[in-house]
Amino acid sequence: MLFHSHIFIFLFLPLTLAGWYLLNRYQHKKLAQGYLIGMSLWFYGYFDFSCLWIFLAECLIGYFFCIQVCRAKSDLLKKILFFSGCLFHLGALGYFKYTNFFLENVNALFGADYPFLSIVLPVGISFYTFQQLAYLSDCFRGEYEACSFWEYLLFLAYFPQILQGPILLGKELIPQFSQERNTRFEIERFTKGVFHFVIGLSKKVLLADTLARAVDFGYENIPLLDSPSALFLAVGYMLELYFDFSGYCDMAVGIGKMIGIEIPENFDAPFRSVSVRDFWRRWHITLGRFFTKYVYIPLGGSRKGKVRTIRNTLIVFLLSGLWHGASWNFVFWGFLHGIGVLASGLTDSFNRRVRQVLTFFYVCFAFVFFRAASIGEGFSVLKAVFSFRWNGFLFQIAESLDISEVYVFTKALSMKAPVLLQWAQLCMLILLLAVCAVVLLKKKTAVMAEEMGVHVKRGQAVLLAVLFVWSILSMTGVSTFLYFTF
Template sequence: MPITAIVFFGLAKSRLLKAATYWLILSSIVFYGYWSPIYVPLLLISVAGNFFFGYWLNLTESGTKLAKTLLWLGIGFNLTILGYYKYAAFIVTSTNHIFQIDLPVPDITLPLGISFYSFTQIAYLVDSYRGETKSGYSFSTYILFVVFFPQLIAGPILRYNELIPEFKKLRNFVFSHKNLAIGSAFFTLGLAKKVLIADSVSPWVNTVFSHASDLTLIEAWFGAIAYTLQLYFDFSGYSDMAIGLGLMFNIHLPINFNSPYKATSIIDFWRRWHMTLSNFLRDYLYIPLGGSRKGELRRYTNLFLTMLLGGLWHGAGWTYVIWGGLHGLFLITNHGWRKVGIKMPSFLAWFLTFNAVVFSWVIFRASSLNEALEMIRAMLGMNGISLPEKFQVLLPWLSYREVEFMGFPYLPSDYKQGLMVLILLLAVVIGLPNTQQIIQRFQPSWLWAISLGGIAALCLISLNRVSEFLYFQF
């Protein structure tokens, strides 16, 4: 990052703007290839192919048969690449299971960020078909739009009008102390979310989910809440880091999270969680399917199909499909309730929404449908309740209520501290300002410098642990 920024702004200051652009492209490709260079050609083929389709769509009148053909060929091009690398093994495995056959399952490693750069470029092709990308830009600008390293691996999912105009502004080639300061603050807070919080909670989650069939009520809820928090701090942390890195280069990437666990309905949740994906699903899937324009039954069908496909986008597995379908049903229920016109008390609305999200995250996290069902059984108390042995002396009458006094073998050894940490983190995500709200109060001062410097130092000390982002191969 420092080398990339120094060379980029050095070239720009010398008025070598094309060279600065080429340098940023090269740096982004090197960054992507650092994990596995063999997938760099695939990325470049995807970029070149989509630029070709977009170029011809810009030369073709919107709505014509030729334009529609080019659009579907372009979408097919993206879905073929995505389908092979992400879903081929899933399709073969499911076929073997359903028809009781033994087809060889391909051993395919999922390329980094393939879902993100595929969806970004599908959105670009649709915008080209609609005539929204006809302003002139070069291939170098387009490739930077796709491979710009802060957002390449895990988003946010970008649209043409959100990034390409940014690369064409001359002032964005001028080093900005203000943007560096704000970007560094964003990046530091995002890194802290990932390294100090999400990675600390991760071992608790892994232990609980790996013993799903042996859990009791408290252990199951501990694991479910821990994963709910881990996923938020992990993915929103990445998004904050991407925004911060973008700002260091004077590029404004869109906000991707807005306190989703404060939502008081599932509709509200999806306006706050992974906002760029929600916007993509709405604008490029739900509305083209007909949205709410063709009656209530069609509206609910479109909602369900959109979320079902949104679940499949997240991963090649039936748990992801069921998770998406479940959120589709939640949204249908939410819209139906709104039509009834009865206003629910805010706390009850939040409580129901949050619990619906927690139960659905269990399915999302589980390695199999059976594991998800075991977790949910335990969360509903169907596997019984266990308490520490010392409670047997204080509450002996609970022994007759099917309560066992065996402790919590799958919780941290200091489970009291673990519970307090989860309660504190819940209070943070529900009651405190989010990253962008904190940054709005940012003012260069010694207090900010010392606070952010201290957080950054703690993050660097914690980097001896190797832990991938949860969305790094989506």
């Protein structure tokens, strides 16, 4: 199920909140937890029920390893269990996500012809695998006493985070399940949750999805790109991804607040970063935290000389790339970020604004490889950026935005002054980018939510309602069915 769907907003969420608070109000704490687990499993299995069984099996086996690691008396046994657990989780992730990538490379390297396997990819597997690895690792380090299976299951299945993170640690979530104050309805926390959710929803539906139309159109027509359109593609995709992912995370944080079991922020104004290293402290924070704690530091971090630091940094970012997708362009994207992080110190002497601009464009260009279907396609986009060519393709990109809110205006213009139409569409594109810039320059959602009630603004509730309804309306459209596809 998706947060930005009618069934989630009008049925699932109200039902979950009502059941959760009612059961807690009448002191059925265990039942309330069970209810939350049940609803989370429904949420997870909504699209593909078969994924649910895989998820449950992984949870069960993962829990077994955690318990055994916690209970193991000897260090050797602990180690054996820990490494077996890691092997199991990475093996499952490898099988479901990377088998065909592996076969593809074997075929390419050895001229073999192994057929691809039809393997279902469980949604959110990358996220819940990392959460399980983190938990197992923390058990191994003796940071936790083992929790109950139901707490473990809720920790992994908790629906605000199961599909797209953030990647949580057991200590962040599990203690909240039993805290009395979290099970009580608190109007302030709840209202801030609603605020967070609506802002996240509108970021996703109004900004990311609108940008996506133009970006997708551009990527479908790479040979036609000129400099401005390719530049738009690089910047537009970066913005789309940010509003999409951070919008999702804002919604997740908001839902967490509504329920009372809160989850941490995953973004911290990443476009204000002064270096790529700084960027990764602000972008997908919980992933960076995972790699730092469970990969980078165990490898020696930056404590063992420059060469080891370079090696460790590159390993982390290559793995991060591979984690994002089973394709070489993701690995290359990770490599570029690794290089960016290592080179971060080079711009230290520059003015802050200059560093921000340089970082922004570096990550925009690096993320081209994240969106492109292949490394070659990514280079085609970058080549077009630096071709310093203008063929007017930006007009077509602007047209592909197809913003229905201005339909009457564009239709009238197309009849009365057709020559002005493409300029009007270009203005819409620029306006959209300007709106994105304004949103980026404004305070973060979390800060705005915290300021609610401190700085009372008139009409804020109504404004939020307008944003909510506008987002609801934008969740469904009318498609154009191709006329001549006989």
